[in-house]
Amino acid sequence: MDRRDFIGSAALAALLPLAGSGSAEAAERRRLLPAALNPGDTVALVSPSSATDERLSLQLAQEAMQALGFKVKTGEHYASRYGHLAGTDAGRAADLNAMFADREVKAIVCVRGGSGAARLLPLLDYKAIRVHPKVLLGYSDITALHSAIQAQTGLVTFHGPIGAGSWNRFNVDQFKRVFFERELMTYKNPIEAGDELVPRKHRTLTIAGGKAQGELIGGNLSVLVGLAGSPYMPDFAGKILFLEDVSEAPYRIDRMLTTLKLMGALDRIAGFVFGECSDCGPGEGYGSLTLDQIFDDHIKPLGIPAYRGAMIGHISEQFIVPVGGKVELDADAGSFRMLEPVFQAA
Structure with a gap:
């Protein structure tokens, strides 16, 4: 890591x-909010950074999202590998772009961090992200996505647990309070x-x-x-x-x-x-x-x-x-x- x-x-x-x-364009983008998330919605699992070393981790990520009450859709390349990366830059970026454009998907959860997300930044469709603002969750290497999306669109994203990470009682409580109860x-x-x-x-x-x-x-x-x-x-x-x-x-x-x-x-x-x-x-x-x-x-x-x-x-x-x-x-x-x-x- x-x-x-x-x-x-x-x-x-x-x-x-x-x-x-300080630009007028940046000021206009500053407060783009994602659509609210509810149990029963469809969430997407994507792998924008490093590959997952065990298939069990991918299975656990899906099971965790289902246990939270969601339907799950996976990116076409989320289980791929290209060196240490979860597929080629083009494939990983395509998954993100597809999930932002997909009207059925209400949130995007990153399977893991690691490294490599910064390679995708010139390939992301920021216009589609602005048109379809939705929840993006992840941390560590996902900082590259949070930062770029904030700089390019102003969309509020969420720094927190990854799909294959620990969904212990504390993290589940955080998730429900932030996304379902929409607590301040x-x-x-x-x-x-x-x-x-x-x-x-x-x-x-x-x-x-x-x-x-x-x-x-x-x-x-x-x-x-x-x-x-x-x-x-x-x-x-x-x-x-x-x-x-x-x-x-x-x-x-x-x-x-x-x-x-x-x-x-x-x-x-x-x-x-x-x-x-x-x-x-x-x-x-x-x-x-x-x-x-x-x-x-x-x-x-x-x-x-x-x-x-x-x-x-x-x-x-x-x-x-x-x-x-x-x-x-x-x-x-x-x-x-x-x-x-x-x-x-x-």
């Missing part, structure tokens, strides 16, 4: 101004002491206190930074940036945040939320910056509300958050909440 392929070097070309920022969610980690004197699990840490409002953008840090300088990078102005990553040494987290700083992105955001950085400890050698030091260097001087530890990332229990949805961040409380509906009115 290494995403270094998406980072590359910190070339000057990656430090170009953000595409679409408050995202605050549930904290239980268990047998500890002081609770340790699911703790958050304030980087800088305060409250801020804005639309959510972000996802996987490595994948997001890999879009720098392209027309698929979203506008950061006034946004609440949320990030997570996995299997990245602290020096690489530092390098990627430096890239966001150098391109002017960090100076434009209104608030910051960092989820989990799983398996991101320092390696052997002369030592390493800690994540605390990295956030103190890059985020604290911004003077904006910021906290870390949100249940977002490569973890079994994770929030389902609306990319493009308007929220209020409370960094002292370690939480953020939806301010507006994220689905079309019935």
